[in-house]
Amino acid sequence: MTPRRKRLLIICLSVAGLAIAAGLILTAFEKNLMYFYSPTEVAEGAAPESRPFRLGGMVVDGSILRQPQGLGVFFTVTDYAHERVVYYEGILPDLFREGQGIVANGQLNDTGVFVANEVLAKHDENYMPPEVADAVAAGKARSGASDGTPAGNL
Amino acid sequence: MFAFLHKYASLMHFYRLSARWSGWLALATALLMAYGLYGGLVTAPADYQQGDSFRIIYIHVPSAWMSLFVYMCMAGAGAIALVWKIKLAEIWLRASAPLGASFTFLALVTGSIWGKPMWGTWWVWDARLTSELILLFLYLGIMALDNAIEDRRTGARAAAVLTLIGVVNIPIIHYSVEWWSTLHQGPTVSKLDRPSIHIDMLIPLLVMAFAFTTFYFAAALARVRGGILAYDRNTNWVRDLVGRGTVRGHG
Numbered sequence: 487m488t489p490r491r492k493r494l495l496i497i498c499l500s501v502a503g504l505a506i507a508a509g510l511i512l513t514a515f516e517k518n519l520m521y522f523y524s525p526t527e528v529a530e531g532a533a534p535e536s537r538p539f540r541l542g543g544m545v546v547d548g549s550i551l552r553q554p555q556g557l558g559v560f561f562t563v564t565d566y567a568h569e570r571v572v573y574y575e576g577i578l579p580d581l582f583r584e585g586q587g588i589v590a591n592g593q594l595n596d597t598g599v600f601v602a603n604e605v606l607a608k609h610d611e612n613y614m615p616p617e618v619a620d621a622v623a624a625g626k627a628r629s630g631a632s633d634g635t636p637a638g639n640l
Numbered sequence: 641m642f643a644f645l646h647k648y649a650s651l652m653h654f655y656r657l658s659a660r661w662s663g664w665l666a667l668a669t670a671l672l673m674a675y676g677l678y679g680g681l682v683t684a685p686a687d688y689q690q691g692d693s694f695r696i697i698y699i700h701v702p703s704a705w706m707s708l709f710v711y712m713c714m715a716g717a718g719a720i721a722l723v724w725k726i727k728l729a730e731i732w733l734r735a736s737a738p739l740g741a742s743f744t745f746l747a748l749v750t751g752s753i754w755g756k757p758m759w760g761t762w763w764v765w766d767a768r769l770t771s772e773l774i775l776l777f778l779y780l781g782i783m784a785l786d787n788a789i790e791d792r793r794t795g796a797r798a799a800a801v802l803t804l805i806g807v808v809n810i811p812i813i814h815y816s817v818e819w820w821s822t823l824h825q826g827p828t829v830s831k832l833d834r835p836s837i838h839i840d841m842l843i844p845l846l847v848m849a850f851a852f853t854t855f856y857f858a859a860a861l862a863r864v865r866g867g868i869l870a871y872d873r874n875t876n877w878v879r880d881l882v883g884r885g886t887v888r889g890h891g
Contacts, residue, residue: 493722494719501804501807504808521764524821578760579757579760604760606764609825613690613697613828614687616687
């Protein structure tokens with residue numbers, strides 16, 4: 487084996503070894519790398535009960551309920567399998583609306599409501615002009631696709 | 641075959657051959673960028689959700705792509721430098737590092753500026769943002785290691801080793817939005833099943849990506865040519881080139 491071949495082999499093996507090590511480490515820390523929990527995970531008890539965590543989901547159409555006084559707002563987030571009611575007091579981001587993906591940071595209270603101290607909007611990976619978006623929505627309405635097709639991704 | 645390759649890899653031949661490349665690439669960059677910026681900022685329609693704010697995509701996304709592309713070029717150069725001991729590859733790696741770091745910095749800063757109005761925050765520690773920040777630290781580490789070692793060739797080899805170690809981060813950055821739930825949205829352009837960006841918005845984005853690529857090669861070539869003169873400063877051809885017998889330098 488020429489020294490050149492040997493060096494090439496050493497480099498390939500080292501990079502492969504590093505990749506495997508990185509893969510194992512990332513698999514071990516899987517849970518910690520998740521930025522948020524879905525309502526299903528919360529329902530299954532996978533999310534921490536007594537300390538803050540992040541909850542991600544789509545805002546359910548017609549679920550936004552503003553308090554008559556103050557900045558308090560109730561809304562429901564869903565992953566199309568489970569839902570969770572969220573309460574938040576504060577200014578919501580520009581993109582916050584029905585059907586929008588959001589990530590809320592907070593804690594569950596005794597009644598199972600997620601009390602958020604921060605709400606971030608998660609925009610989807612679709613970019614289109616408003617006319618096209620309207621046409622897509624109209625097309626969906628015509629074909630009767632109101633069965634909860636996700637407006638964006640989670 | 642190998643004699644032919646070695647001729648290209650020879651610093652003197654490469655220096656003479658590449659005399660005009662940088663200029664042509666710079667011209668291509670100027671034309672592509674003018675077209676891309678006009679397309680992105682003027683002719684592309686506003687987004688249905690984000691309005692005109694989405695236009696920062698024309699800087700953010702090409703910078704982020706380049707931050708990965710430059711790193712892969714450096715990793716390739718690093719492997720060639722370590723296995724075949726080709727000086728040109730060492731010089732290319734060294735010349736690319738500050739450019740890659742700049743693209744990464746630009747991607748992080750524009751992402752932050754975009755994140756504040758849209759997400760509601762400048763920064764979150766999700767998998768995509770964190771792995772991109774690690775990439776910036778890798779670039780800075782490679783530059784620091786290279787400069788910390790007195791002997792040029794030893795420094796270049798150490799930098800090449802660190803570059804190859806950092807390669808594991810590249811697929812992590814790319815797939816982070818698919819492997820883990822992140823605040824950053826999933827891929828738009830590399831998704832094949834259905835187009836998620838309107839064609840009028842996509843074309844300027846691709847043109848800008850080409851412009852950033854030609855810019856990288858123009859800037860890297862100019863830096864490589866400078867690096868070649870520094871490497872070979874005590875050889876006859878550089879002395880002849882400069883004309884005065886000696887090229888003064890240190891280090």
